[in-house]
Amino acid sequence: MAVYFMPKNHLITKASTLKSFPNKWTIRWATTRRNLSNKVSGTPGINTTSQQTQTSYGQHRDKKKGKFSKLKSLQLEWSWKAGASFTILSVLDWWLLAAGWFTWSGLLTRWTPIGVCVFAALEWHYHTRKLEKQGLPITASEIQRIAYCSLPLRLVSRCWGWVASCPVPPALRPTVFGAYVNAFDVNMEEAENPELKQYRSLSEFFTRTLRNDVRVIDKASLVSPADGRVLHFGSATESRIEQVKGITYSLDAFLGPPSWTKNENCSSCADALKLNKDSALYQCVIYLAPGDYHRFHSPAKWEPEIRRHFTGQLLSVSPKIAEWLPGLFCLNERALYIGKWEYGFFSFTAVGATNVGSVQIYFDDGLKTNKYVLGPLKRKRYDERQLPEGMTLEKGDLVGQFNMGSTIVLIFEAPKNFEFTIVPGQKIKFGEKLGEVRT
Template sequence: MHITNIISQYFGKFAKTEFPAFIQKFINKIYVKSLKLDMSEFRNEKFYKSLNDLFTRELAIAREINKDEKVFISPTDSLITQCGQVDGDLALQIKGMEYSFEELLTYNCADNFSKLVDGEYMNFYLSPKDYHRYHAPSDFEIKRLLHVPGKLYPVNLKYLNKQIDLFAENERVILECTHEDKIFYMVFVGALNVGQMVFDFEPRVETNTKIRDIQIYEYEDMKIKKGDCLGYFKMGSTVVMFWEKDFVQLEELTGQSVKYGQSICKKLN
């Protein structure tokens, strides 16, 4: 087991511990203050019984989402570290640092690689202060989920600039999705101190464990509605999306912060 996995497991144990109420309130207050969390859409920090509860907090106020059927919305509150057209099979984790979607998605998705060549991609970085739940960017059907064990390097801007193939090295969960007759992928990338990635529709997925082999789950008629909560990170991390060629037109969002629910691209047809 890599040292990043061990560190993350220990942090995970601390984060899920429910300390006596007066201690937990103090921990929560320090966390909110030090990271300057905006809690205006959430319950007061004193109500969360552990750091995990605070990290994975639900919205207390329903958020407006773009309901246009042609629009894909951001699945997360995050920073767009890079987006654009895939160059063959290469995308950027950040300017000057390429990675291959073939390595990221693994050979198990090889049947669809030709569709993704010269398609579109977008990288969403969630910092520790962000809302950590992820939502459906459109109406779609999940065909498969792949859990790929790996390391847990940090995914902040510093590491994106120095760690080659970071996304493909880290543990990740891949959703293979279809929208009408088109395909897209959502890749949820683990990171240092992300004790777990949770998927509400698939309780069999357990990340950051001793599992070493790729786990594959296939579905029939697993339909998801735009805005549905898919699950959550237990700390900040990254989501990567790939769309097949000639499917969508991206908005130019590199370097910008986005909120779950806002438009990130539109279908071409």
């Protein structure tokens, strides 16, 4: 802009040296721009010789070193006649040529990222405006969902799992684990072993055990299976359950086809799951943050009968992503345990997430999560296993652990007079009351 407003008689008469070699494409572009500029202004723009417009720019290969020698300086003399003006476009042309924008490498490393960013910004703006006009919550479009799922989050999670399992030198443990404690506000006073030097790796620190006297199991029908934050809870009788307020997903997509029940031919998945016609289905989602206690327990006395392992994505399950991406829990990898309790159907699901090295279930040694998957992931791809008969989990029994924070989803059948005793967004501890059947 400073050059644009300078007087014509003070303009610089020579350009600085080009750092990149002007190949045949840059030469053609310079010649084309000069010709177009001459046609517009009616005057010659750049005085160059035929020798300069050819490939004799001082290029030669040094046979001994195998490198290009320094290029000769390309001096461009500017002549101004009959009111010719210096435009910003001329400066822009010179800069683009000097920076190598009109080369194959410039096309891949400069123009392509700019085009992708411009397209992403326009698509985001258009989609957001469309949802605002319709009065709907701001959620991801199909293009945004595909782009997010295309990120190598499974590879990142596998790498993080490997890093977390690496031993930390004893001298560095107080510093490394202390930084994590301060960053995520971890309460080490509740840990069975509060000494940071005693944890050999980050994974061992994440899955630390608690003292027996720091959690009291409530006598209610249903208690919290883990420490965390309540994302959402409520009814699931319409075969769709709420991920967060205003965003739902299909019960059938989350659980898979109800092939284990005799009511498989019912009109809705919710009716097929229920063992009692007069009861209702409920759901509760609890998010475990990185600073929470990473082990989870049985929320009630129940009998697991079937395990389904869905090989899906490892997307983040943070509250912000859950509000933005519909069907998040149906996309992610999850270990689903199906059974029954005193009121009918009961399911317990441990959902994987980004940087969760693995999900471990203590009574199921055959479960292997975060495995390498060849080919594209499919939403309904899962393997099923029949659990041993007679297995019973008492309320408060240790079930498994996350090797980083993640999410627990409970879907269960209960009488219609069942009431939750929690509120959305509430911080809850393992063993505290979730709800009970009112008499």
